[in-house]
Each structure stands twice: as structure tokens, then as C-alpha cells.
Amino acid sequence: MAINSTKEDEELKESLKMDVIKRLLKNLLDYKGKIVVVTLLILTGVAVSTIYPLLIEKIIDDEIYNGNVKGLFTMAGVMMALAVVHFVATRTWRRIMAVISNDMIINIRRKLYIHIQNLGVDFFDQRPAGKILARVTGDINSLKDVLTSTVTTLAPDALSLVVILAIMIVKSPVLTLSAAVAIPIIVVGAYFFSYVAHKRWQKWKKKDSNMIAFIHEGIEGVSVIQSFNAQEESNREFSGMVDEVVHAFRSAVFVNDLYSPTIEISGGLGTAVLYYLAVTKLGVTQDSVGTISAFVMYLGMFFNPIRNLASYYNKLITNVSSAERVYEIMDMEPLVKDALDATELPEIEGDVEFSHVGFAYPDEPDVDILHDVSFKAKQGETIALVGPTGAGKTTIVSLISRFYNTKSGSIYVDGHDISKVTIQSLRSQLGIMTQDNYLFSGTLRDNIKYGRPDATDEEMLAASKAVHAHDFIEKMEKGYDTEITERGGGLSNGQRQLVAFARTLLTDPKILILDEATSSIDTRTEILVQQGIEELLKKRTSFVVAHRLSTIKNADRIFVIDDGGILEEGNHETLMAKKGAYYDLYSAQFISAS
Ligand SMILES: Nc1ncnc2c1ncn2[C@@H]1O[C@H](COP(=O)(O)OP(=O)(O)OP(=O)(O)O)[C@@H](O)[C@H]1O
Numbered sequence: 177m178a179i180n181s182t183k184e185d186e187e188l189k190e191s192l193k194m195d196v197i198k199r200l201l202k203n204l205l206d207y208k209g210k211i212v213v214v215t216l217l218i219l220t221g222v223a224v225s226t227i228y229p230l231l232i233e234k235i236i237d238d239e240i241y242n243g244n245v246k247g248l249f250t251m252a253g254v255m256m257a258l259a260v261v262h263f264v265a266t267r268t269w270r271r272i273m274a275v276i277s278n279d280m281i282i283n284i285r286r287k288l289y290i291h292i293q294n295l296g297v298d299f300f301d302q303r304p305a306g307k308i309l310a311r312v313t314g315d316i317n318s319l320k321d322v323l324t325s326t327v328t329t330l331a332p333d334a335l336s337l338v339v340i341l342a343i344m345i346v347k348s349p350v351l352t353l354s355a356a357v358a359i360p361i362i363v364v365g366a367y368f369f370s371y372v373a374h375k376r377w378q379k380w381k382k383k384d385s386n387m388i389a390f391i392h393e394g395i396e397g398v399s400v401i402q403s404f405n406a407q408e409e410s411n412r413e414f415s416g417m418v419d420e421v422v423h424a425f426r427s428a429v430f431v432n433d434l435y436s437p438t439i440e441i442s443g444g445l446g447t448a449v450l451y452y453l454a455v456t457k458l459g460v461t462q463d464s465v466g467t468i469s470a471f472v473m474y475l476g477m478f479f480n481p482i483r484n485l486a487s488y489y490n491k492l493i494t495n496v497s498s499a500e501r502v503y504e505i506m507d508m509e510p511l512v513k514d515a516l517d518a519t520e521l522p523e524i525e526g527d528v529e530f531s532h533v534g535f536a537y538p539d540e541p542d543v544d545i546l547h548d549v550s551f552k553a554k555q556g557e558t559i560a561l562v563g564p565t566g567a568g569k570t571t572i573v574s575l576i577s578r579f580y581n582t583k584s585g586s587i588y589v590d591g592h593d594i595s596k597v598t599i600q601s602l603r604s605q606l607g608i609m610t611q612d613n614y615l616f617s618g619t620l621r622d623n624i625k626y627g628r629p630d631a632t633d634e635e636m637l638a639a640s641k642a643v644h645a646h647d648f649i650e651k652m653e654k655g656y657d658t659e660i661t662e663r664g665g666g667l668s669n670g671q672r673q674l675v676a677f678a679r680t681l682l683t684d685p686k687i688l689i690l691d692e693a694t695s696s697i698d699t700r701t702e703i704l705v706q707q708g709i710e711e712l713l714k715k716r717t718s719f720v721v722a723h724r725l726s727t728i729k730n731a732d733r734i735f736v737i738d739d740g741g742i743l744e745e746g747n748h749e750t751l752m753a754k755k756g757a758y759y760d761l762y763s764a765q766f767i768s769a770s
């Protein structure tokens with residue numbers, strides 16, 4: 177099935193973007209006080225763990241050799257106390273960091289959600305919902321990973337490395353130099369292994385998300401799959417994907433399992449070289465046993481951060497590219513936004529005027545969809561827009577709501593240029609019903625009161641009765657408390673429309689925009705829907721993208737839209753008599769149907 181694009185692996189471009197990290201760390205500045213505490217605690221932890229080998233050295237060289245049992249016990253006590261300090265310090269800063277990073281992520285997610293809500297329709301035109309969802313959930317989690325791993329891995333490990341190296345050099349430059357021979361091998365080995373393992377995990381992740389996307393489509397499109405009898409094909413494809421996931425997982429685990437032993441072995445080799453040099457070149461004296469032991473411990477401690485840093489780096493570049501995608505959205509400016517000097521649109525009567533409006537969609541600015549559209553609609557008038565599919569009907573009505581800005585010309589509501597008033601004051605006075613009557617999951621009551629949550633139950637009932645939604649809701653077992661699922665599942669198309677009518681009527685807008693759904697509904701509901709529409713159109717200026725003959729015939733004026741403009745206008749009788757475009761459209765669409 178070539179149609180299914182879920183199988184395509186989205187290429188990840190990975191590079192280390194310092195500005196993303198800088199930005200993230202800048203967010204940390206909001207938590208200055210806590211960060212200072214965390215830093216002090218990390219320093220304490222690093223200090224304690226680097227002192228340890230020095231104590232061992234002292235124990236061996238001073239206490240054990242001299243048989244000083246009392247001193248031995250004292251030192252043991254000191255070490256235990258330090259262990260407690262280390263434990264408490266580490267626990268505490270990890271806790272504080274967890275709180276900080278969670279808090280930051282919640283804030284970023286909140287900001288992102290609000291930002292996306294304000295981005296405007298053009299943003300959603302260009303992106304599948306699934307991808308947006310992935311940003312708000314998955315990519316933000318990666319942001320958290322960058323943050324946590326930077327503070328919990330990078331900072332303490334880098335610090336430890338520096339301190340340990342300094343101590344080693346001070347203790348014995350010769351031994352440090354000889355140990356240094358093993359260091360490049362370990363660094364390169366660690367980097368190489370974590371790189372390969374990381375790539376394989378990435379591959380597994382991609383295969384896994386392909387599979388999830390496939391399942392998602394399979395569930396959403398199950399009725400289409402079944403009606404085309406494509407289950408077998410779909411199952412076969414799915415099995416193939418599962419195999420790929422398993423294969424990718426195995427290959428990642430394979431490398432993963434090689435990684436630790438390799439590091440251990442090279443670490444062991446490094447230590448052996450150190451012992452060898454210590455014994456043969458320096459000669460072991462009573463005084464140096466402790467020093468060499470301490471050195472071996474430092475060497476061991478030295479490998480750990482290197483190993484962590486190698487895998488940290490690989491994780492970081494992936495997570496940074498996810499984090500970058502989050503910031504990319506954060507930086508997007510909505511195309512439609514309030515002018516700096518925007519004023520509040522006062523309460524309107526409902527006059528609408530288009531003056532030489534030209535328009536192109538933002539993603540294709542050179543393709544003019546509307547040219548020079550001009551008309552005036554008086555308050556209370558009902559205007560039906562008809563025309564072939566793709567003619568620009570939806571486009572015209574979405575400009576009234578200012579979902580997009582015009583390319584040229586202006587639109588006035590009660591004489592106010594809509595690009596000079598606030599979007600909020602404009603839209604709050606419009607009733608907009610799109611082709612997709614989206615209902616939210618929740619009760620019918622919540623859905624009907626969506627635009628006016630403070631409406632009383634009486635007002636809600638009145639609106640529902642007026643559009644005949646009450647009749648069917650009343651018959652439901654739980655009435656207005658009936659829970660519907662996302663997109664209005666559990667209701668028929670017609671019922672969904674009636675509920676959407678009630679929702680709009682309750683806000684009692686002065687201007688109504690109705691993009692009639694074309695989907696066919698049963699005749700009984702159809703009559704109700706027609707009556708509902710008539711009720712909605714009363715007492716307000718209405719623009720109806722109409723497919724129902726009754727709506728068209730009852731309209732005060734009909735605009736025939738084609739070729740990016742108004743081809744003809746007039747009422748049903750005059751347009752029929754003219755025998756032009758409307759006559760043709762009418763003959764083609766309705767005569768055979770009625
Ligand atoms: N978001 C968009 N981005 C780019 N082009 C678009 C977008 N929406 C619509 N178009 C294009 O604009 C033109 C007019 O589309 P519009 O949706 O206004 O048609 P319509 O008259 O409402 O059709 P229908 O009766 O099928 O709903 C079409 O050619 C369409 O391809």
C-alpha cells in the first residue's frame with residue numbers, strides 16, 4: 177500500500193545546537209536560588225568521593241603498616257561519616273533537580289499549548305495533527321532529558337574528571353602519564369560504542385513509532401479497511417513492521433551488551449599497566465603501596481565519567497534536535513494577530529462589506545484564490561454562497577472571521593476595518609460554524625454551553641428547542657448529561673449538526689457564518705436540520721455556504737462563486753430567469769435530485 181506513509185522513516189538531522197542548550201540553561205536562571213544549592217551539593221559530593229582514595233592511602237600507609245588499630249577505627253568512622261554526607265548531598269540535589277526540571281517542563285508545555293492555540297489556522301493547514309501532538313508530548317520530554325542529563329551527568333562528571341586528574345598529577349606525574357596511555361583507548365572506545373548503540377536505538381525508535389502510527393491509522397480507518405476487505409493486506413503489513421521492530425531491538429541490545437564489558441576490560445588493562453609500571457619502574461616501597469592503591473582507585477573513578485560523558489553526548493545530540501523543534505514552534509509568530517493600535521470592536525449591528533478583496537493562502541502566496549471581491553451585506557440579510565467545489569466559498573467566509581489576512585482590499589464590519597480591531601472582539605460577536613462540526617468529549621450540556629459557559633439551563637433548553645435538538649436529546653436515557661466521545665461519537669451526523677446549531681444559537685451572534693456540511697443525513701433529521709437552520713438565520717446577518725435547495729431559495733441574495741469571484745448575484749427567481757451560471761448549477765444539481 178503506497179498510500180500509507182507511516183512506514184517512511186523520518187530522517188533525523190542531528191547536530192549539536194549550542195543555542196538550544198543556552199536557551200534551556202537560561203530557563204534555569206528562573207531557579208537561581210535552588211541552582212546555587214544544587215551546585216554546592218554537587219561540589220560536596222564530588223569533593224567527598226575524590227577524598228576517599230586519599231583516606232585509603234592514609235589508612236594503608238599510616239595505620240595498617242604501623243599497626244595502629246585505634247587510628248584505623250577513627251579513619252573508618254570518618255569514612256562512614258563521609259559516606260553519609262555523600263549520600264545525603266547526592267540524594268538532595270537529585271531531588272531538587274527533579275523538582276526544577278519538572279516544573280520547567282510543565283511551564284514550557286503550558287506556554288507551548290497556549291502558543292499553538294494562538295497560532296492560527298494556517299499553522300494547522302500545513303501540519304498533521306499527529307505531528308503537533310508529538311511536539312507537545314514527546315519532544316518536550318526530550319527537552320527534559322537534555323536538562324536533567326546536563327545537570328546530573330555533565331556537571332558532576334566533568335567536575336570529577338578535572339578534580340581527579342589534578343589530584344593524580346599532583347600525586348605522581350609519572351604514573352598519571354603512564355595511565356594516560358589507556359585514556360585515549362577508553363575515550364575512543366566509549367565514544368564509538370555509545371555511538372553505534374545510540375544509532376541502533378534510534379533506528380529501533382523510528383521503527384517502533386512507525387508501528388504505532390500504523391496501528392493508529394488502522395484503528396482510525398478500520399471501517400475503510402473492512403469495507404475494502406483489506407484486513408489481510410493490512411495484517412501482513414503489520415506483521416512485517418513488527419518483525420522490523422524486533423530485529424532493530426535485537427541489534428541494539430547486542431551492541432549495548434558489548435559496551436560495558438569492553439569498557440571494563442580496557443579499564444582492567446589500564447590498571448594492569450599501572451601496576452606493572454609501579455612495580456617494575458618505580459619499585460614498590462612500604463610508603464608507596466597506599467599511593468598506588470589510591471592511584472588505582474582514581475583511575476577507576478576516571479573511567480566512569482568518561483563512559484557517562486560519551487553516552488551523554490550521543491543522547492544529547494538527539495534530544496537537542498527534539499528540543500529545537502519545540503523552540504521552532506515557540507518562535508513562530510501567528511500570521512493573523514492584533515495590530516499594535518488595534519481597538520475593540522464595539523457591539524455590532526451586523527453590516528458586512530468586502531471592498532476589492534484579493535486573497536491567496538499563505539503556503540501558496542502566488543496562487544490567487546480570490547480576485548477583487550466586493551459586496552455589501554446589510555444587517556439581518558441572509559446570503560447564500562453557491563458554486564462548484566473548490567470555487568472559494570469557504571475561503572470567503574473564513575476571511576470574515578479573519579482566520580487569514582486579505583492580500584489586498586479590506587473587509588468592514590459595521591464600517592470598522594476588521595484588520596484594525598482586536599481578533600477577540602471580532603470573533604466573540606460572530607457565530608462560526610464550519611463544515612466540521614467539532615464536538616468535544618464531555619456531556620451534551622457542556623458542548624452546548626461551550627461558547628457561553630455561564631448560560632442558564634433555561635437558556636440552553638430554549639436554544640436546543642429552537643433548533644430541534646431537544647427532541648432527540650430528551651429521548652436519550654441521560655438527556656443533556658449524555659457523555660459523547662471525541663468528535664461527537666455516538667451521535668449521527670444530523671444530530672451532531674443540531675447540537676452544533678444549539679451551541680451557536682446560544683451565543684446569539686449578530687453575524688452568522690455557516691458552512692453547511694455536505695454529508696447526507698436521513699430525511700427525518702434533514703427536515704429538523706432545515707428548520708434548525710431557519711431558526712438560526714433569523715434576526716442576524718448570515719452567510720451560508722449552502723447545499724440545501726431550501727436554504728438557497730429562502731436566502732435574500734445568492735452569490736454564485738466561481739473563478740475567484742462573485743459571478744452572479746440575485747435571488748432565486750431573478751437568477752433562474754437570467755439563465756446564466758446559477759441556472760446551470762441549479763439544473764445540474766437539483767433538478768435530477770428533486
Ligand atoms: N488551507 C489552504 N491552503 C491552500 N489552498 C487552499 C486551502 N484551502 C483551500 N485552498 C484552495 O482554495 C481554493 C478554494 O477552496 P475553498 O475551500 O474555498 O472551496 P469551496 O468553494 O469551499 O469548496 P467546497 O464546496 O468543496 O467546500 C481551492 O482551490 C483550494 O484548493
Ligand SMILES: [Mg+2]
Binds near residue numbers: 570611691721
Ligand atoms: Mg468549502
